[in-house]
Amino acid sequence: MSKLTLQNIHIRYSNNAVVHAVSLTVEDGQIGCLLGPSGCGKTTLLRAIAGFESVTQGSITLNGQLISDHNTHLPPEKRTIGMVFQDYALFPHLNIADNITFGIRKQSSQDKARRVAELLELVNLPGYAKRYPHELSGGQQQRIALARALAPRPRLLLLDEPFGSQDVELREMLAREVRDILKREGMTAILVTHDQHEAFAMADEIGVLQQGRLQQWDTGYNLYHKPANAFVAGFIGQGVLLPGIVLNHNTVATALGNVHGDVPESCQPECPVSVLIRPDDLRLVADSPHPATVISRGFRGAEYLYGLALNDGSQLLALTPSHQAHPIGASVCIELDLQHLVILPTLTSY
Template identity: 60%
Template sequence: MTALLELDQLQLAYDTATGPRVVVDALSLTLERGHLGSLLGPSGCGKTSVLRAIAGFEPVRRGHIRLDGTLLSSADSSVAPQSRRVGMMFQDYALFPHLDVAGNVAFGLRRQSKPQQRERVREMLALVGLEALAGSYPHELSGGQQQRVALARALAPAPELLLLDEPFSNLDADSRERLAFELRDLLKETGLTALLVTHDQAEAFAIADRIGIMRDGRLAQWDTPYNLHEHPADAGVADFIRREALAERRAAAHARGRQSAA
């Protein structure tokens, strides 16, 4: 396989009164075409900033971002977000409340003819299993259904790369686990390349072919789920994997206890 996404020595920083504050530094990774990647780490480690830089919403101080060999961002140049062939699914889904499901999915297809838009919307709603809800409005949908609409809208323009920012954070634990596996199956079915940002280890390991452990703005390890468990790059990665797994087991046991009590 060939690399679709390449990040090379990426540095991101914000200007403050006392000078630039570096939030991501010396980050390099490649994501192969058709693979699903995930950036995993605690809040504030810089993972969402990386996603926003790939989408074109954050400037690059150093290094570069390439998609299929085309330079998207560097310190000296930047391709406009709408010209990057990158789709993004936001954490809060960002659905338009005044548009029905079909209208939301069609939003990024305005350059196509009306018949082309209708056919693409039909294809996308069939893909996510929401054909029967084309005329419904966002407030009439469950959280999982809203997520599917947001995904269909992100996929409709046929991006080469899909970015997902904490796509399950608004859902309950049971829905998150179920939809994580469904999302992986759907993305693999389409052959799309995607990069997911999450702080939830279970989500990352359920979805991704490659996972990046981020720590204080740096990439501690970019590897397969198996290698992260069996061959952590350092004690910090090993400790993070163990702590997160223990927390997840405790949360699952707590949930089972509540269900038994009920």
């Protein structure tokens, strides 16, 4: 059993508070993720869990054992926690078998050989024991780094931007592979990343951090479809918040016409709200009462991602098939195709 619980964690460096009142739980055998932009505190939290940073307030427990609070600090080497880093940190002068067994050197030769064979099978690299890191691709090195971290059978595995050095196309594939490996091993783990696609591909639950505060701890589906606030709505899925005014309990007036859905109970008629509009919620059509001007476009192969400006100055994103090619400055007509309405009760900036 390896349940991890963070309760009201605060971390300060001198007079600088970098983590504020973070509470979350990763259940035994689950994969959690700390997601957010650079400088949001996610790596600091990971280092605190590993034992490389002390907490100013709050507590961290692993399988019911207190490992950190303002009076307690179990050293990293006594926490039975494994780590996988972005740069893999494999020893170039050691072969793969010796790299994997580095953390279990005191075991018998027979036990080490058995564990190497077991882990190489687990990471789909059987027969690689005698090779050296420079003979492996980046993805293969990543899997060997994972095998080495798993060798001592840690209670918890921490992964710090493990796919950051890979090509964008490879990251999501590796995230899925690593998830499958961890699930087969029954390992509790926490991933730190700034890439939401990695987070979605790998984690059971994801915590979105902003300026050291946990904005939402939830499934990827709920982060996308039920964001807790404006920051999460904007950070996940390239959402844009369109101003609106509540007309009644299920209608909001916007620059693109009236939209219908569940309006928060706290929002009475005439209340200003924000309606979440994502790129796939808009369609470019031949004719509509809602003109827009193309202010940017990015080619994505099968699709274009357009930046659009409305007459009132509002800006939106639209994802369209790439055969709908419109130059910057072109006038287009748009209409909403909202399958799920997300309304936030304030116009909080993000």
